[in-house]
Amino acid sequence: MPDTQQEATVLAKYIGAKEIVPGLLPRYNEALGRLSLQLDSKEGLLMQRLLRHPFLLPLVDGGLALVQPQHTIRKRLLLMSALMETETDYAGLFLTKDNIAFAGIQFLYRGGMAVLKGLIGACLLKCLRWS
Amino acid sequence: MDYMIIGSGCTAAMAAETLCGSGKQVLMIDAGLEKGIITRPEEDFISKRLHNQEQSRFFLGDELEALGEATHPNIPQQTAQRTFMSALTERFLPIGSSNFFPVESLALGGLGNGWGLGSYAFSTAELEKCKLPVQPMKAAYGTIAQRIGISGEQEDDASGYCHGELFSTQPSINLNPSAADLYGRYRKRSKGFIEKGISMGRPSLALLTEQLNDREAYGYKDLDFYANEGNSAYRPYITIKKLVDKGVLNYQSGWLAISFSEKEEVVTVECLNIGTLEKKCFHARKLVLCAGTLGSSRMVMRSMQGREKLPILCNAYTYMPMAYLPFLGRQHTGQLCGLAQLAMFYDIHKDHSDVAMASVYNYRSLLNFRILKQMPLNHADGRKFLQLLVPSLFIAGIFHPAGYQPQNHIQLKPSASPTGDSLFTNYTYTDQEEALIKHTEKTYAAAFFKLRCLVLKKMRTATGGSIHYAGSLPFSDTEKPYHISPEGKLYGTRHVHVADGSGFSYLPGKGLTLSLMAYAHLTATKILADG
Numbered sequence: 145m146p147d148t149q150q151e152a153t154v155l156a157k158y159i160g161a162k163e164i165v166p167g168l169l170p171r172y173n174e175a176l177g178r179l180s181l182q183l184d185s186k187e188g189l190l191m192q193r194l195l196r197h198p199f200l201l202p203l204v205d206g207g208l209a210l211v212q213p214q215h216t217i218r219k220r221l222l223l224m225s226a227l228m229e230t231e232t233d234y235a236g237l238f239l240t241k242d243n244i245a246f247a248g249i250q251f252l253y254r255g256g257m258a259v260l261k262g263l264i265g266a267c268l269l270k271c272l273r274w275s
Numbered sequence: 276m277d278y279m280i281i282g283s284g285c286t287a288a289m290a291a292e293t294l295c296g297s298g299k300q301v302l303m304i305d306a307g308l309e310k311g312i313i314t315r316p317e318e319d320f321i322s323k324r325l326h327n328q329e330q331s332r333f334f335l336g337d338e339l340e341a342l343g344e345a346t347h348p349n350i351p352q353q354t355a356q357r358t359f360m361s362a363l364t365e366r367f368l369p370i371g372s373s374n375f376f377p378v379e380s381l382a383l384g385g386l387g388n389g390w391g392l393g394s395y396a397f398s399t400a401e402l403e404k405c406k407l408p409v410q411p412m413k414a415a416y417g418t419i420a421q422r423i424g425i426s427g428e429q430e431d432d433a434s435g436y437c438h439g440e441l442f443s444t445q446p447s448i449n450l451n452p453s454a455a456d457l458y459g460r461y462r463k464r465s466k467g468f469i470e471k472g473i474s475m476g477r478p479s480l481a482l483l484t485e486q487l488n489d490r491e492a493y494g495y496k497d498l499d500f501y502a503n504e505g506n507s508a509y510r511p512y513i514t515i516k517k518l519v520d521k522g523v524l525n526y527q528s529g530w531l532a533i534s535f536s537e538k539e540e541v542v543t544v545e546c547l548n549i550g551t552l553e554k555k556c557f558h559a560r561k562l563v564l565c566a567g568t569l570g571s572s573r574m575v576m577r578s579m580q581g582r583e584k585l586p587i588l589c590n591a592y593t594y595m596p597m598a599y600l601p602f603l604g605r606q607h608t609g610q611l612c613g614l615a616q617l618a619m620f621y622d623i624h625k626d627h628s629d630v631a632m633a634s635v636y637n638y639r640s641l642l643n644f645r646i647l648k649q650m651p652l653n654h655a656d657g658r659k660f661l662q663l664l665v666p667s668l669f670i671a672g673i674f675h676p677a678g679y680q681p682q683n684h685i686q687l688k689p690s691a692s693p694t695g696d697s698l699f700t701n702y703t704y705t706d707q708e709e710a711l712i713k714h715t716e717k718t719y720a721a722a723f724f725k726l727r728c729l730v731l732k733k734m735r736t737a738t739g740g741s742i743h744y745a746g747s748l749p750f751s752d753t754e755k756p757y758h759i760s761p762e763g764k765l766y767g768t769r770h771v772h773v774a775d776g777s778g779f780s781y782l783p784g785k786g787l788t789l790s791l792m793a794y795a796h797l798t799a800t801k802i803l804a805d806g
């Protein structure tokens with residue numbers, strides 16, 4: 145199994161997939177080639193770490209969003225997100241199908257948590273020289 | 276040939292329709308890149324998202340164009356179906372600049388393939404500042420509105436800024452639920468806003484809500500950036516195809532016009548084939564340049580062999596994403612429309628002379644990944660955040676008026692491009708302009724806040740991002756090089772006319788395309804009257 149299959153599975157689950165639909169992994173693989181999203185050695189090392197410890201993903205992803213938004217790992221995550229968004233099985237993860245209760249509070253909470261994770265991630269990236 | 280038109284965009288289409296109506300022979304030379312336009316989408320946006328297994332190719336493109344770098348940085352909303360609109364421009368229309376990044380087109384229909392359909396007549400004061408003939412322009416607006424079909428409100432707070440009763444409109448499109456709510460909130464408080472020079476209403480759109488000839492009424496499939504349902508949106512290819520089918524227009528695509536020369540009563544245009552780079556000349560009695568302001572200016576500069584700097588006008592453009600708090604996390608699955616819902620006008624002097632307009636859009640069919648790309652949040656939380664935000668999201672796009680400034684110019688310089696040159700440009704704002712832009716942004720942010728919209732960010736696009744360009748060959752009553760006469764004739768030539776925005780000597784802060792089309796029709800009328 146090529147590395148990217150494990151990567152695709154981890155990234156899809158991180159974004160919100162419960163099950164991986166059959167077509168997603170090959171499409172991700174093909175898209176990586178088409179968009180030339182190759183990782184250099186440093187980026188590759190960071191990706192390996194994230195695949196070993198997926199709990200780091202929200203921190204590193206959020207940190208990169210703040211300090212290096214054009215990082216290839218961010219681009220790979222965006223690709224996975226776009227592929228999932230345009231997949232019938234995952235469309236519901238992106239559409240707002242029902243009225244969400246206490247939306248204002250959730251909005252502040254979600255936004256706040258995401259910023260916090262980003263700040264922690266940015267410190268991690270800086271202190272451990274991961275980016 | 277009697278007349279030769281360069282280009283096939285909004286201005287070329289209107290000039291062609293007028294000239295072809297005379298029974299004379301009309302030749303259109305165009306780079307003419309094409310892509311099949313979907314006019315019968317089978318399903319609406321939501322059905323596609325929930326049931327169509329092939330949707331990824333539709334939304335992201337066969338080559339993942341929507342994700343690649345293929346799209347122009349100043350049109351981040353470009354979909355795969357529309358990348359042809361700005362294709363090949365880097366190669367054939369190269370720009371050298373560190374601060375001006377115009378969007379140009381070499382497509383059949385030009386930038387009109389992607390225009391947002393906002394159709395606004397200039398006020399008397401604005402027409403005067405542009406040096407456009409006031410009464411003839413007012414009459415021409417009516418002609419164009421009849422041809423292209425415009426929907427909008429005949430009488431609301433904004434109609435004076437949209438069309439000033441110069442033309443009648445079809446009924447407005449139905450408002451999306453959040454826009455209807457926002458508009459209701461404005462109407463309750465409209466008096467206070469109007470006192471401050473701010474008016475809100477329905478925009479005039481070149482979008483049919485009733486059948487017009489063989490074009491159908493809009494059907495609310497919410498696929499506005501991907502398809503043209505029943506040709507309900509006016510796009511110039513509609514006119515060009517109609518004239519070609521009637522046999523009154525000779526349309527030659529694949530040719531990039533390089534320069535023109537005149538000998539006795541014949542104008543010769545030298546062209547380059549964009550596929551083979553073969554050269555060929557076309558001849559006619561009169562030439563009408565409609566290659567877009569920058570395109571026509573390139574041709575004029577090459578033909579006059581000048582290396583002068585020409586002036587240029589471009590509206591500054593501010594995007595303001597906003598959360599409309601009452602709609603946070605509300606259900607968002609019905610039939611919507613992705614085009615401008617509301618138009619807000621800030622008339623600083625309350626005399627229609629210096630208006631800055633904001634078009635207000637909902638966001639849905641362009642998908643969340645485009646926002647995720649720009650948001651400084653991780654993807655997992657970002658996705659959930661957007662589920663809450665998107666139903667309440669409005670994007671206001673503000674156009675700021677633009678006048679001439681001496682530092683802003685375009686200049687043709689030799690380069691290794693297929694045409695042998697590149698357009699060097701400079702565009703910056705003076706301190707005074709900068710201050711006015713900031714004041715306008717603040718005024719809008721405060722107005723929207725009063726309507727319970729929380730402005731999330733104010734983003735000024737890179738210069739050129741408004742995609743409104745004009746003024747490189749200003750109108751002049753007296754003969755001067757690189758100027759055009761009030762009738763649209765290029766001084767220093769006998770039979771070369773410019774029918775696009777090159778002559779406009781001011782750019783009001785609202786959509787200019789309806790005025791471009793009206794002016795193109797006027798110029799063509801004068802050419803016919805000349806014989």
Ligand SMILES: Cc1cc2nc3c(=O)[nH]c(=O)nc-3n(C[C@H](O)[C@H](O)[C@H](O)COP(=O)(O)OP(=O)(O)OC[C@H]3O[C@@H](n4cnc5c(N)ncnc54)[C@H](O)[C@@H]3O)c2cc1C
Binds near residue numbers: 390
């Ligand atoms: C996303 C988007 C949204 C917009 N929204 C609005 C809006 O809501 N309201 C509004 O008023 N305006 C809007 N605009 C702007 C509007 O599209 C333009 O003002 C208008 O289309 C310009 O028309 P034109 O005929 O002057 O030039 P263009 O559309 O640029 O057409 C130029 C034509 O000339 C051809 N051409 C160029 N050079 C050569 C050459 N050397 N030889 C042969 N052919 C050549 C091209 O193939 C093309 O057909 C928008 C634009 C975009 C891209």
